[in-house]
Amino acid sequence: MTAPATDSPTTQRPKVGTELLALRGVTKHFGAVAALTGIDLTVHAGEVVALVGDNGAGKSTLVKVLAGVHAADSGTISFEGQDVRIHSPADAQDLGIATVYQDLALCENLNVVENLFLGQELRPARLDDVSMEVKAWELLRQLSAKIPTVRIPVASLSGGQRQTVAIARSLLGAPKIIILDEPTAALGVAQTAEVLNLVERLRENGHGVIMISHNMADVLAVADTVAVLRLGRNNGFFTVGDVSIEQIIAAITGATDNAVTQRASRRDPATPETEAPPDATTDSTRDATTDAGESDDTASARDDSSSNPTALTSEKE
Amino acid sequence: MTTAPPKVPQGAPVASDRLDERLQAREGLSGWVQSWIDRFRGGDLGLLPVIVGIVVIWTTFQILNPIFLSSANLVNLTLESVATGVIALGIVFVLLLGEIDLSVGSVSGLSAATVATLFVVKGFPAPVAIAASIGVGVVVGLIYTLMFNRFGVPSFVISLAGLLAFLGVQLWLLGEQGSINLPFDSGLVRFAQISFMPDAVSYVLVLVAVAAVFASGFYNAKARRDKGLSAPSTNGLLIKSGALLVGLGVATWYLNRDRGVGWMFVFFLVLIVISNYMLTRTKWGRSIFAVGGNAEAARRSGINVNRVYAWGFVVCSVLASVGGILAAARLGSATPATGTGDVNLNAIAAAVIGGTSLFGGRGSAWAALVGIIVITSITSGLTLLNLSSGYRFMVTGAVLLLAVALDSVARRSRASHGKG
Ligand SMILES: Nc1ncnc2c1ncn2[C@@H]1O[C@H](COP(=O)(O)OP(=O)(O)O)[C@@H](O)[C@H]1O
Numbered sequence: 001m002t003a004p005a006t007d008s009p010t011t012q013r014p015k016v017g018t019e020l021l022a023l024r025g026v027t028k029h030f031g032a033v034a035a036l037t038g039i040d041l042t043v044h045a046g047e048v049v050a051l052v053g054d055n056g057a058g059k060s061t062l063v064k065v066l067a068g069v070h071a072a073d074s075g076t077i078s079f080e081g082q083d084v085r086i087h088s089p090a091d092a093q094d095l096g097i098a099t100v101y102q103d104l105a106l107c108e109n110l111n112v113v114e115n116l117f118l119g120q121e122l123r124p125a126r127l128d129d130v131s132m133e134v135k136a137w138e139l140l141r142q143l144s145a146k147i148p149t150v151r152i153p154v155a156s157l158s159g160g161q162r163q164t165v166a167i168a169r170s171l172l173g174a175p176k177i178i179i180l181d182e183p184t185a186a187l188g189v190a191q192t193a194e195v196l197n198l199v200e201r202l203r204e205n206g207h208g209v210i211m212i213s214h215n216m217a218d219v220l221a222v223a224d225t226v227a228v229l230r231l232g233r234n235n236g237f238f239t240v241g242d243v244s245i246e247q248i249i250a251a252i253t254g255a256t257d258n259a260v261t262q263r264a265s266r267r268d269p270a271t272p273e274t275e276a277p278p279d280a281t282t283d284s285t286r287d288a289t290t291d292a293g294e295s296d297d298t299a300s301a302r303d304d305s306s307s308n309p310t311a312l313t314s315e316k317e
Numbered sequence: 318m319t320t321a322p323p324k325v326p327q328g329a330p331v332a333s334d335r336l337d338e339r340l341q342a343r344e345g346l347s348g349w350v351q352s353w354i355d356r357f358r359g360g361d362l363g364l365l366p367v368i369v370g371i372v373v374i375w376t377t378f379q380i381l382n383p384i385f386l387s388s389a390n391l392v393n394l395t396l397e398s399v400a401t402g403v404i405a406l407g408i409v410f411v412l413l414l415g416e417i418d419l420s421v422g423s424v425s426g427l428s429a430a431t432v433a434t435l436f437v438v439k440g441f442p443a444p445v446a447i448a449a450s451i452g453v454g455v456v457v458g459l460i461y462t463l464m465f466n467r468f469g470v471p472s473f474v475i476s477l478a479g480l481l482a483f484l485g486v487q488l489w490l491l492g493e494q495g496s497i498n499l500p501f502d503s504g505l506v507r508f509a510q511i512s513f514m515p516d517a518v519s520y521v522l523v524l525v526a527v528a529a530v531f532a533s534g535f536y537n538a539k540a541r542r543d544k545g546l547s548a549p550s551t552n553g554l555l556i557k558s559g560a561l562l563v564g565l566g567v568a569t570w571y572l573n574r575d576r577g578v579g580w581m582f583v584f585f586l587v588l589i590v591i592s593n594y595m596l597t598r599t600k601w602g603r604s605i606f607a608v609g610g611n612a613e614a615a616r617r618s619g620i621n622v623n624r625v626y627a628w629g630f631v632v633c634s635v636l637a638s639v640g641g642i643l644a645a646a647r648l649g650s651a652t653p654a655t656g657t658g659d660v661n662l663n664a665i666a667a668a669v670i671g672g673t674s675l676f677g678g679r680g681s682a683w684a685a686l687v688g689i690i691v692i693t694s695i696t697s698g699l700t701l702l703n704l705s706s707g708y709r710f711m712v713t714g715a716v717l718l719l720a721v722a723l724d725s726v727a728r729r730s731r732a733s734h735g736k737g
């Protein structure tokens with residue numbers, strides 16, 4: 001599995017911290033749908049990688065592979081130079097990969113503090129609610145969150161407030177890589193700026209950041225590198241500064257008159273346009289994956305790990 | 318990671334969780350009442366509806382038959398409520414997970430049969446028989462867990478199968494004898510029938526309980542204030558503790574006018590307090606609420622969701638076993654009818670009537686206590702009126718329907734108040 005457009009731009013990177021995360025040829029199928037095919041991606045310490053692509057390009061799926069929600073079918077993931085297997089969210093947490101999911105993944109019946117510390121509660125046998133609340137306020141103020149009280153169920157918060165809670169949660173513990181799946185989609189102007197500031201602070205502190213966004217202005221404002229996905233494949237890497245919005249958009253939409261796809265098709269005759277299923281950009285493909293065994297990945301959390309043979313073998317506990 | 322210092326406004330120091338200007342002041346006693354009204358309006362009903370229900374039921378029966386609220390009858394009521402109440406407590410755990418166990422009656426019956434067979438027929442010492450009988454509950458819970466986690470069978474179906482299968486095992490165990498009497502002088506039967514707390518001990522226990530409530534509230538408030546968070550006022554806490562002292566004191570005194578507080582009932586209360594602590598004060602309990610609220614979110618938080626389901630099913634089945642043993646002890650025998658009939662539905666109804674949501678993620682251990690008191694009161698009241706069990710089923714059914722309707726309405730109200 002080669003991804004032709006990968007190599008040259010990575011070598012031109014202006015400032016390179018140590019390599020934190022490297023994906024090589026990561027592939028993930030949902031039944032008949034190849035959501036990810038041969039994905040390469042590298043994230044260095046102190047680097048913000050923007051992951052862009054059309055709806056259905058596979059961005060969220062890639063995030064979930066990194067977060068341990070879905071196990072990759074094939075390909076390698078190395079973290080700080082070591083090959084690792086991420087087969088459960090706990091694996092990802094242990095490595096120091098924190099994720100803000102596009103659907104936020106909050107428990108509506110729990111309050112803000114309980115959600116922030118879910119799975120990482122202080123003093124498990126006699127919960128230290130006071131310290132957790134103090135820390136919660138600290139994190140939320142750092143994000144300039146406008147949340148009146150942290151002791152109401154998350155269900156009563158607005159979309160933006162929930163998003164802030166989800167982001168705050170990812171900052172708990174000491175993550176090395178933070179993945180933000182469309183973090184500013186539900187935010188207002190001031191809060192968006194706040195999140196972009198946060199991303200810059202994370203970079204200054206030497207964190208690696210993967211940020212998904214459809215807003216090219218945001219992308220160019222904070223990202224160092226732009227990785228484009230199209231129909232589940234890499235469709236170009238760009239260094240911010242050397243690239244225009246038009247070029248990125250061309251790579252996203254697969255316009256044939258742009259340099260990246262021309263190069264790609266010259267080296268590899270199977271261009272994404274001809275190989276990927278034409279309907280991969282719509283959510284209707286979910287319904288197509290009803291084969292027994294394969295569709296288990298879409299089923300609810302409880303039977304996911306048990307029905308996935310790869311997950312089973314190395315899942316901790 | 319940098320931390321911006323909280324912006325504290327000039328003038329009077331404001332607790333750091335009270336800085337948002339949209340927050341209305343809710344201080345002192347009136348603030349406490351007000352926030353309580355807010356909660357209620359928002360569909361967070363808590364135990365209030367069921368306590369109102371108990372008052373209505375008790376008043377009605379007392380008017381119809383003045384014996385109903387006598388000390389003697391209430392002592393009976395406490396003892397009668399324990400076996401099914403313990404089973405209902407187990408149901409609370411599975412309901413919190415958003416699952417159901419329809420087989421608790423059969424599992425309790427099987428455990429009753431097991432303890433009687435081992436203890437009476439095979440002559441094992443009582444502790445061994447009890448341990449083995451609880452082991453039955455553990456095994457049942459593990460079987461359910463396997464079916465649920467590994468094969469993804471809905472808990473409704475698993476436990477429906479279990480209901481039949483374990484009733485079958487119970488009948489098979491009791492086959493030759495039909496029913497097994499437990500010796501009257503055995504510790505088990507004495508515990509369930511004639512063991513009452515000495516009056517003095519009961520009052521001391523009330524004092525200790527109230528002191529513990531006050532102390533934990535006081536130290537929690539102090540810890541919050543020390544960290545710059547708002548805290549309930551000491552006066553409010555004193556009033557609350559005082560009310561609790563009077564309430565528990567009067568109840569104890571009233572029961573002590575007759576035989577008093579049964580050890581079996583105390584055992585039930587202790588189980589509830591432990592469960593409540595586990596559910597609200599530990600990481601373990603929080604993971605149960607999280608899985609019941611949003612299993613996928615819980616999984617992505619690194620919670621081992623399968624293990625949480627396992628705990629739920631095992632705790633439920635074990636409590637069903639304990640309930641079965643207590644039922645046998647209370648009756649003095651294990652019969653083919655133990656755990657059958659309305660035990661199953663009464664246990665589930667008690668948990669729901671007590672305010673545990675059928676939709677998962679909401680409820681409390683106390684639901685089992687107040688719920689079973691409603692159900693036992695109805696049973697006892699109708700029995701005193703010499704009405705047949707037909708009436709009992711009808712009334713209990715109506716109350717259950719009311720409770721479920723209330724749960725659904727509260728859920729809708731929460732949604733419209735943005736509380737999911
Ligand atoms: N759990 C799933 N089961 C089946 N198909 C899925 C699942 N998740 C995503 N897909 C499919 O994978 C493709 C990529 O989706 P996604 O990663 O959500 O795209 P993006 O986040 O880039 O918009 C889509 O075709 C989508 O329908």
Ligand SMILES: [Mg+2]
Nearest residue numbers: 059060061102
């Ligand atoms: Mg997405």
